[in-house]
Amino acid sequence: ELKVEQNPLFLSMQEGKNYTIYCNYSTTSDRLYWYRQDPGKSLESLFVLLSNGAVKQEGRLMASLDTKARLSTLHITAAVHDLSATYFCAVDVGSQGNLIFGKGTKLSVKP
Amino acid sequence: DAEITQSPRHKITETGRQVTLACHQTWNHNNMFWYRQDLGHGLRLIHYSYGVQDTNKGEVSDGYSVSRSNTEDLPLTLESAASSQTSVYFCATQREPDTEAFFGQGTRLTVV
Numbered sequence: 001e002l003k004v005e006q007n008p009l010f011l012s013m014q015e016g017k018n019y020t021i022y023c024n025y026s027t028t029s030d031r032l033y034w035y036r037q038d039p040g041k042s043l044e045s046l047f048v049l050l051s052n053g054a055v056k057q058e059g060r061l062m063a064s065l066d067t068k069a070r071l072s073t074l075h076i077t078a079a080v081h082d083l084s085a086t087y088f089c090a091v092d093v094g095s096q097g098n099l100i101f102g103k104g105t106k107l108s109v110k111p
Numbered sequence: 112d113a114e115i116t117q118s119p120r121h122k123i124t125e126t127g128r129q130v131t132l133a134c135h136q137t138w139n140h141n142n143m144f145w146y147r148q149d150l151g152h153g154l155r156l157i158h159y160s161y162g163v164q165d166t167n168k169g170e171v172s173d174g175y176s177v178s179r180s181n182t183e184d185l186p187l188t189l190e191s192a193a194s195s196q197t198s199v200y201f202c203a204t205q206r207e208p209d210t211e212a213f214f215g216q217g218t219r220l221t222v223v
Contacts, residue, residue, distance in 0.1 A: 048209070
């Protein structure tokens with residue numbers, strides 16, 4: 001059974017600081033997705049990572065994928081309050097679009 | 112603009128009743144998915160479809176069914192609602208594998 005583990009599950013940061021969210025998964029896959037969810041809202045796609053070594057950046061967020069280590073990271077640079085949300089990673093095991101999600105990391109950025 | 116619409120947004124139903132949640136998309140995407148979101152569990156896949164007349168079970172499919180009679184719609188039916196099915200349900204579509212999935216606004220279902 002595929003397991004997708006995120007850590008930390010809760011993260012309180014100060015504005016301007018850097019931090020990394022980790023996503024480990026238990027079986028072979030080279031398809032990894034990151035989503036953002038604001039409270040009471042839907043999920044918004046952030047990144048699609050499709051190969052070992054893939055790195056994508058958008059604003060203050062950068063995601064990477066190491067398929068050999070079965071690890072993806074979401075790095076936050078100089079956090080701002082607007083980044084406060086829950087971040088999910090999801091793994092597509094069979095490359096068919098079925099996503100197995102981690103439990104999410106609730107990020108709170110404080111002044 | 113193309114979009115994905117879920118209805119209703121909120122529903123309260125009684126234990127044992129049959130309930131159908133609607134999902135309609137205008138992107139003409141072949142892949143459609145239903146997830147439930149519960150505190151402490153993240154999102155879990157219920158059913159999915161890769162096209163008309165195709166349906167497949169996900170990791171938490173017991174007590175749920177879907178049908179795909181056209182490209183645009185994938186309704187989710189709870190055959191006999193149970194309190195354990197109280198959750199927020201999200202429908203998602205995907206043009207093809209390896210592309211981003213788009214999620215609907217969600218349906219909050221309460222079974223009393």
